[in-house]
Amino acid sequence: MQYHADVIVAGAGPAGTMAAYELARKGVDVLILEKAGFPRYKVCGGGLTSKILDEIPFDITPVVEREIFSVRFSCNFSDPFTRTSSNPLILCTMREKLDQFLVNQALAVGARILHGEHILALHQAGEGIGIQTRNTTFRSGVVIGADGASSMVAHSSGLRNDLMPGLAWEAEMDAGEEELERYSQTVFLDWGTFPGGYGWIFPKRDHFSVGVGGPASLSRYLKAYNEQFIQASGIRFTGIRSLKAWPIPVKIRKGLFHSGQVLVTGDAAGLTDPLTGEGISYAIRSGTMAGRAVFSYLEGDSGSLASYSEEINRELMPEILEANRIKAIFNAVPCTIHRMVEERERVWKAFGKVLKGERTYKDVRRGFGKWKFLWGTVCQISNMVYRYKKDRYRGK
Ligand SMILES: Cc1cc2nc3c(=O)[nH]c(=O)nc-3n(C[C@H](O)[C@H](O)[C@H](O)COP(=O)(O)OP(=O)(O)OC[C@H]3O[C@@H](n4cnc5c(N)ncnc54)[C@H](O)[C@@H]3O)c2cc1C
Numbered sequence: 001m002q003y004h005a006d007v008i009v010a011g012a013g014p015a016g017t018m019a020a021y022e023l024a025r026k027g028v029d030v031l032i033l034e035k036a037g038f039p040r041y042k043v044c045g046g047g048l049t050s051k052i053l054d055e056i057p058f059d060i061t062p063v064v065e066r067e068i069f070s071v072r073f074s075c076n077f078s079d080p081f082t083r084t085s086s087n088p089l090i091l092c093t094m095r096e097k098l099d100q101f102l103v104n105q106a107l108a109v110g111a112r113i114l115h116g117e118h119i120l121a122l123h124q125a126g127e128g129i130g131i132q133t134r135n136t137t138f139r140s141g142v143v144i145g146a147d148g149a150s151s152m153v154a155h156s157s158g159l160r161n162d163l164m165p166g167l168a169w170e171a172e173m174d175a176g177e178e179e180l181e182r183y184s185q186t187v188f189l190d191w192g193t194f195p196g197g198y199g200w201i202f203p204k205r206d207h208f209s210v211g212v213g214g215p216a217s218l219s220r221y222l223k224a225y226n227e228q229f230i231q232a233s234g235i236r237f238t239g240i241r242s243l244k245a246w247p248i249p250v251k252i253r254k255g256l257f258h259s260g261q262v263l264v265t266g267d268a269a270g271l272t273d274p275l276t277g278e279g280i281s282y283a284i285r286s287g288t289m290a291g292r293a294v295f296s297y298l299e300g301d302s303g304s305l306a307s308y309s310e311e312i313n314r315e316l317m318p319e320i321l322e323a324n325r326i327k328a329i330f331n332a333v334p335c336t337i338h339r340m341v342e343e344r345e346r347v348w349k350a351f352g353k354v355l356k357g358e359r360t361y362k363d364v365r366r367g368f369g370k371w372k373f374l375w376g377t378v379c380q381i382s383n384m385v386y387r388y389k390k391d392r393y394r395g396k
Helices: 014-024 050-055 095-108 152-156 177-182 217-230 281-296 306-332 332-341 347-357 361-368 369-394
Strands: 001-008 030-034 047-049 066-068 070-075 078-084 089-091 112-115 121-127 128-135 138-144 163-175 186-191 198-203 208-215 236-252 263-264
Touching: 001 014, 001 128, 001 281, 014 030, 014 095, 014 281, 030 138, 047 050, 047 281, 050 089, 050 281, 050 347, 070 332, 078 332, 078 347, 089 198, 095 112, 121 152, 138 152, 138 281, 152 263, 163 217, 163 263, 186 332, 198 217, 208 217, 217 236, 217 369, 236 306, 263 281, 281 306, 306 332, 306 361, 306 369, 332 347, 347 361, 361 369
Parallel strands: 001 030, 001 138, 030 112, 070 186, 138 263
Antiparallel strands: 047 089, 066 089, 070 078, 121 128, 128 138, 163 208, 163 236, 186 198, 198 208
């Protein structure tokens, strides 16, 4: 038996559910195929920068566990200081709850979902696309690949290129009421411990998420870094619930995000912030864009899905590429940046404004004023310094 839907979405993370929501609310027959049973644990810090709130068409307050006003910075576990904002910088969620909530919104406007459907292959089927799962064959006019960092859809459609591999570990840590209360509005950020690496601690309603990320080439050091961070944070943890790693792919060049009637979104497309590892907001934005582009294609307003690739290249890629340049500076001189955030009000304010969406990464370059013509050179030199540090570290 073959099942059919006008649009099939692979994966029910934020990218897939936002694409399905956008299509279903306009009356399109859309089916999500998800390999996992929901709610499911997702290796993720669950931190949302407050800038994304304007992009989500419904209120996500029910799944926000903590609102963050303060950041406690450390450099190589040393020189800690705390900076505070008068309004929230980050919202902390648990992904099993956030993702189930987003699925419910898509279902409420008419999308369908099947769990336990692991997509194994795509093939051309007449004018449409055949989707083979372990159990069934599906058929659809358009496929939206929202199947995450190891995307089968992206691989099988030739859309898996120009990706910089990254890796992150996440530990879910128990702690007593007193510790949970004391740090309920504070995230911890550590940088400068090893080249390109950074760590975070997000408070949740009944535990802490402690994570570290870094370049895939130094992945063998990351688990130890996570363990050291847990020790060095000063938080009195009482136990560990889980410790898992997952890739974070970053697209490092503009390119194609569609091929024929297939398009890719979120992690499947490598749309993540190379500086912070943040990917939920890019998943939400690209999923929504995919939904819009597919709708206009189905309505006959556009002859192909090329408008989707164009919109991603115009709206999202410039920020990702700029973040990658700024990351080179961070990685070259993390302790200098650390001191600047501590000592200069202007730098801390710029940091907060980027998190809140009041400023973009492009504004950081503009902040160089009359020296901004040197920006490209500074980034290039920083990148060379970073590579040198990374190679030296690897040879240790
Ligand atoms: C340790 C770690 C910490 C992170 N912390 C943060 C953070 O604090 N804030 C933030 O913004 N980002 C964070 N990220 C990044 C964030 O998790 C991702 O960018 C985000 O989940 C991308 O959403 P998505 O919908 O594209 O993919 P996903 O959330 O990965 O969803 C993909 C879905 O597809 C399903 N799937 C996969 N393959 C198939 C298949 N073959 N068939 C059917 N279904 C399939 C999966 O089960 C999953 O449900 C973190 C990442 C890591 C690894």
